[in-house]
Amino acid sequence: MKKIIKRISLTLLLCTLLAAQAFSATWYDNGSQRFTITAGPTIPTSLTLLSSGETFTGWEEGDIGLTPVGGFGSIAYQVFLNPYLALGGEIGYAFNYNVDGTLLTNVPMLFKLTVMPLQGRVEIPLSFGLGFSYMSISDGGAYLPFFASFETGIDYYFTDNWGIGLKCGIWVIPEIYFESSRFSQNSLLTMVPITLSVTYRQ
Amino acid sequence: MKRTAMILIAALALLASSCNLDNAGILYRGPDRTISDNMNRNYIGQSAGSLFITTENGLERIDLNSSSFTSTLILEDPVFDVYLQDRAVLDDSGYIIYLDDNDPEKTSQQFYLINVNDLSNVRMKAVDSFAADKVFVDAFTADSVNYFIAKDGTVYSVTTDGETVTGNVDAGQAGTLYSNIGGLRIFAEYDYDKDSDKITNVSFDYLGKSLNFPDDYKDTDLAVQIRSVWTEGTELYVITNDTDYFHLFMGSTEGGDLTHVSLISGIYRRPFPCTKIGDNIVFLHWNGSSSTSRLVTMPLDGSDPSYSTTSNGIEAEVFFTHNGSNYMLSKDHGMFQIIQADSGYSLQSV
Numbered sequence: 001m002k003k004i005i006k007r008i009s010l011t012l013l014l015c016t017l018l019a020a021q022a023f024s025a026t027w028y029d030n031g032s033q034r035f036t037i038t039a040g041p042t043i044p045t046s047l048t049l050l051s052s053g054e055t056f057t058g059w060e061e062g063d064i065g066l067t068p069v070g071g072f073g074s075i076a077y078q079v080f081l082n083p084y085l086a087l088g089g090e091i092g093y094a095f096n097y098n099v100d101g102t103l104l105t106n107v108p109m110l111f112k113l114t115v116m117p118l119q120g121r122v123e124i125p126l127s128f129g130l131g132f133s134y135m136s137i138s139d140g141g142a143y144l145p146f147f148a149s150f151e152t153g154i155d156y157y158f159t160d161n162w163g164i165g166l167k168c169g170i171w172v173i174p175e176i177y178f179e180s181s182r183f184s185q186n187s188l189l190t191m192v193p194i195t196l197s198v199t200y201r202q
Numbered sequence: 203m204k205r206t207a208m209i210l211i212a213a214l215a216l217l218a219s220s221c222n223l224d225n226a227g228i229l230y231r232g233p234d235r236t237i238s239d240n241m242n243r244n245y246i247g248q249s250a251g252s253l254f255i256t257t258e259n260g261l262e263r264i265d266l267n268s269s270s271f272t273s274t275l276i277l278e279d280p281v282f283d284v285y286l287q288d289r290a291v292l293d294d295s296g297y298i299i300y301l302d303d304n305d306p307e308k309t310s311q312q313f314y315l316i317n318v319n320d321l322s323n324v325r326m327k328a329v330d331s332f333a334a335d336k337v338f339v340d341a342f343t344a345d346s347v348n349y350f351i352a353k354d355g356t357v358y359s360v361t362t363d364g365e366t367v368t369g370n371v372d373a374g375q376a377g378t379l380y381s382n383i384g385g386l387r388i389f390a391e392y393d394y395d396k397d398s399d400k401i402t403n404v405s406f407d408y409l410g411k412s413l414n415f416p417d418d419y420k421d422t423d424l425a426v427q428i429r430s431v432w433t434e435g436t437e438l439y440v441i442t443n444d445t446d447y448f449h450l451f452m453g454s455t456e457g458g459d460l461t462h463v464s465l466i467s468g469i470y471r472r473p474f475p476c477t478k479i480g481d482n483i484v485f486l487h488w489n490g491s492s493s494t495s496r497l498v499t500m501p502l503d504g505s506d507p508s509y510s511t512t513s514n515g516i517e518a519e520v521f522f523t524h525n526g527s528n529y530m531l532s533k534d535h536g537m538f539q540i541i542q543a544d545s546g547y548s549l550q551s552v
Binding site: 047049056061062063064065066098099100101102104135136137139141142143173175177181182184185186187188189 | 227228229230231232233234235236237238495511515535544
């Protein structure tokens with residue numbers, strides 16, 4: 001697990017460095033738009049019980065409780081505030097199965113801010129999402145937790161307007177209760193989405 | 203600007219905290235979730251350090267003195283290939299009295315004695331039935347006495363000396379036996395397919411002692427609603443399940459009137475075990491259709507029942523105590539300890 005997180009962190013760092021070096025010509029103007037459809041697997045990486053501080057990793061019984069691979073799909077729309085910064089929203093659907101077969105679903109609804117340091121035919125977007133997710137589980141329970149995400153990757157535009165991309169990132173989903181009797185249920189889940197995307201820009 | 207940001211953050215936090223749409227937390231239960239092991243456990247009996255069960259593998263012993271309740275296969279035989287529920291008891295002499303398949307076409311059943319006194323050399327032998335012309339529909343233990351109930355409704359208390367099985371009639375027929383739940387016999391007149399609309403002349407007794415349910419609950423549907431029975435000394439507790447609610451009744455094993463204690467919503471369409479912990483009746487409600495399990499606590503003082511939600515698909519096989527602690531053996535998800543919760547009790551995987 002540590003190796004996976006380390007590799008993901010290195011990849012993200014590399015992408016960031018590449019992007020930072022690549023500020024050059026701009027493709028976008030104020031008011032340019034992006035519409036993106038995303039789909040791919042998600043990998044639960046950790047669950048922390050905040051009251052005890054215990055952190056669980058792994059996908060066996062007694063670990064996080066989730067199986068290794070889930071799925072995710074979303075649509076996002078963003079408008080550029082300046083040539084390098086786009087703001088918009090994303091709504092998606094994610095599912096993961098627990099080891100006992102119950103289904104955990106998330107419907108994240110996020111404000112999404114994307115920094116576009118390298119743009120043109122090849123782009124490296126850095127996206128930050130913040131919002132809520134309607135989270136429910138098939139054996140009883142529903143909640144609306146905060147949902148934060150970061151993702152980056154590479155988009156390749158095979159026409160002026162159409163591009164495909166490969167992205168990776170991390171989600172942070174806190175399930176927080178403010179009633180003292182339920183402090184023991186306060187938890188923090190992280191997941192890594194690995195997605196393919198299709199983007200239309202203009 | 204700062205003030206606006208503060209208000210916005212506070213509003214978001216309030217929204218998040220107020221939108222807990224259900225009583226059950228979601229993520230924190232993950233580490234406690236258990237995979238179905240498809241063992242299909244059937245409880246036989248408990249001795250000082252052992253719990254005996256059958257699975258599809260054969261006869262198994264759960265070592266209650268081991269830290270994780272290790273299960274060991276102690277006897278394999280084709281007789282265990284037939285799925286049986288409530289067809290065996292553990293006698294004080296260290297013998298399991300086991301009945302083979304009770305195919306409705308049969309007119310008699312084979313009895314087996316399994317000697318579990320020496321766990322390193324467990325053996326089984328066929329013995330003659332004490333009631334050769336009977337087929338038995340239930341075997342259970344109540345108040346340290348083993349009972350077999352024949353298809354015709356006769357109740358036998360049974361013992362063994364290791365060579366033969368002896369049965370004495372404990373309660374005779376009192377009509378046509380419609381069904382039996384742990385010694386609570388339901389007699390009725392009914393047609394072949396047990397259409398509840400055609401059940402008439404329903405009566406109830408506990409091992410021969412007549413029981414009267416309160417008038418508000420006494421109708422022919424009650425014959426198909428009895429789900430669970432628990433006795434302790436002369437205390438008798440009965441759980442029924444109508445189309446919407448579980449009802450808890452209490453009375454005496456000596457017969458007489460039952461009183462209604464409380465109710466809680468839920469549907470569970472077949473018999474299930476329950477237990478008494480402190481001044482509460484506790485049972486596991488498994489809703490097979492939506493895969494939800496709840497450990498329900500019904501206080502005997504009539505105050506509101508409570509429940510804790512647990513992992514998917516768990517169905518209780520038996521509740522038992524060991525060294526002062528309460529446990530539940532599930533059919534397909536291993537063993538659980540019953541622990542005190544904020545309200546009532548909850549399960550913790552062992």
